[in-house]
Amino acid sequence: xxTPLVHAGILYADARANAVFLLGDTPATAVxxxxxxxxSVSWRGMAPGSxxxxxxxxxxxxxxxxxxxxESAIDALSCHVLHPAFRCLSTSGARPDPAWxxxxxxxxxxxxCGFDADPTGDALAQRLILLHPAVRRLRPPAKDWxxxxxxxxx
Numbered sequence: 001x002x003t004p005l006v007h008a009g010i011l012y013a014d015a016r017a018n019a020v021f022l023l024g025d026t027p028a029t030a031v032x033x034x035x036x037x038x039x040s041v042s043w044r045g046m047a048p049g050s051x052x053x054x055x056x057x058x059x060x061x062x063x064x065x066x067x068x069x070x071e072s073a074i075d076a077l078s079c080h081v082l083h084p085a086f087r088c089l090s091t092s093g094a095r096p097d098p099a100w101x102x103x104x105x106x107x108x109x110x111x112x113c114g115f116d117a118d119p120t121g122d123a124l125a126q127r128l129i130l131l132h133p134a135v136r137r138l139r140p141p142a143k144d145w146x147x148x149x150x151x152x153x154x
Contacts, residue, residue: 021073060087
């Protein structure tokens with residue numbers, strides 16, 4: 001699952017052993033990166049200069065049945081493992097109206113909001129659906145998709 005992303009250069013470790021998930025406006029053009037600490041001190045953030053309204057982290061296979069918007073790259077990866085026929089994207093935080101969403105809406109595929117199952121995720125999912133009525137809610141059965149995957153594998 002991770003090997004193709006590493007080979008494509010959209011997932012790698014930086015000099016401090018942080019996981020780096022590239023945001024792209026196209027597969028060939030990076031517009032920033034989500035960072036996630038992998039040491040004993042857990043943290044997450046964005047690389048300086050990242051333009052998350054111009055692109056996203058995305059994982060999919062050749063055949064896509066639906067699109068799921070997730071709050072983070074880790075959640076997008078986890079959701080894709082659980083739902084391999086879905087293209088899973090990170091909005092780099094719970095954001096109800098990323099600029100690139102209009103392009104996805106034109107594809108004609110079902111789009112789900114897979115934001116976290118917490119008050120922030122629920123509120124921003126509701127706002128996203130009000131702005132874009134074609135989007136439906138796909139609420140993770142645990143706090144987020146990574147928690148769901150960890151429970152599934154346990």
